[in-house]
Amino acid sequence: MKSNSDILILGIESSCDDTSAAVIKNDKILANITAGQDVHKLYGGVVPELASRAHQKHIVPVVSQALAQANISAGDLDAIAYTRGPGLLGSLLVGSSFAKSMAQALGIPAIPVHHMKAHVLAHFIDSHLPVPPFPFLNLTVSGGHTQIIKVSDPFTFDVIGQTLDDAAGEAFDKSAKLLGLPYPGGPEIDRQAKSGDKNRFTFTKPKVEGLSFSFSGLKTNFRNFVEKETRRNADFKRDNMADLCASIQHTIVEMLMERLVEAAALTGIKHVAIAGGVSANSYLRTQLVAVADKYGWQTYIPPFEYCTDNGAMIAIAGYFEFQNKERDTSLSTSATARWEM
Known part of the structure; x- marks a missing residue:
């Protein structure tokens, strides 16, 4: 039941290979439906053309299911939020075009959302977990981005550190691919590492200034090491899989934590x-x-379902933007593969 003070927003996410739609009432998620794309497992990574085609196939059923699960009709919505960018342009166009068309038909605002800001704002979804007070630091780590952000309010995000080349998620996925693990590789490394020795192998951590990250050198060092050892022993990867996963994972996470410690000390x-x-x-x-126990931090970790790309994070970002008098609701706003925070 919706009261006059309640705000109902449909959030649509289509930045990469997940088609997701969520319905939010104020800050409470009523439905969060996601359709993945298994086709990319055949290629060991996301194929942009296949991703956009799959979004076209999935978006109507996903949105319909989200509305049905939330037990509302499209006419009950106050706004539709959608991922404008950054991401794969073809995928973004599917979601943004659908959202703007639906909003125009319903006579309600279409609110463009920054994908990475939405990841951060997922902390404010009502999930019975502590909510970070402003200002707070957020380490945002994904397949395409690695950033340390100072968040002063729901609309003010200052990137104080970011990768100079590859993202941490890409380092996980490329390392997994080198080891012959299935896509997506990050979760596979996490699973294998649980039975491994993180100190068995040591890999180079590139030295960069300030709060920046660099993972390309680490990827190269890992590849060279694995290829060298495989030439000596054809079964090297199979015989040492758990230790290799634990060691590369430990190195990546250690790099992230070192910069986060510096950022907290600086700010x-x-x-x-x-x-x-x-x-x-x-x-x-x-x-x-x-690390938080060591330095006296208060930490905030989102529920698993709001970590990967999902419509709920777009919906909560749209909820904040809906209350922003300066929000952008122009139907001429176009999707963009690159969008600076």
Whole structure:
């Protein structure tokens, strides 16, 4: 039942290979439906053309299911929020075009949402977990982005550190592919690492200035090491899989934690959160808690279902934007593969 003070928003996410729609009433999720795309497993990574075609196939059923699960009709909606970018342009166009068309037909606002901001704002979904107070630091880690962000309010995001080349999620996926693990590789490395020795192998951590990250050198070092050892022993990867996964995972997470410690010291902020697909990594979560205990931080870790790309995070971002008098609701706003925060 909707009261006059309630705000109902449909959130649509289509930035990569997940088609997702969610319905939010104020800050409470009523439905969050996601359709994945198994076709990419055949290629060991996301194929943009196949992704956009799959979005076209999935978007109507996903939105319909979300509305049905939320027990509302389209006419009950106050606005539709959609991912404008960044992401794969073809995929973004499917979601944004659908959202703007639906909003225009219903006579309600279509609200463009920044994908990475939405990952951060997922912390504010009503999930009975503590909500970070402003300002807080957020380590956002995904397949395409690695950033440390100072969040001053729902509309003010300052990137104070980010990768100079590859993202941490890409380092996970490329390392997994090299080891012959199935796509997506990050969760496979996490699973294999649980029975491995994280100190068995040591890999190079590139030295960069400030709060920046760099993972390309680590990927190269890991590849060269594995290929060298495989030439000596054809079964090297199979015989050492758990230790290799644990060691590369430990190195990536250690790099993330080192920069986060520096950022907290520099800003004096002791409220620290993580977000993005890689925030579902179990080792990253445990290490964040361990570092927080050491430095006296208060940490905020989102529920697993709001870590990877999902419509709920777009819906909560849309909820905040709906209350912003300066929000952009122009139907001429176009999707963009690159969108600076």
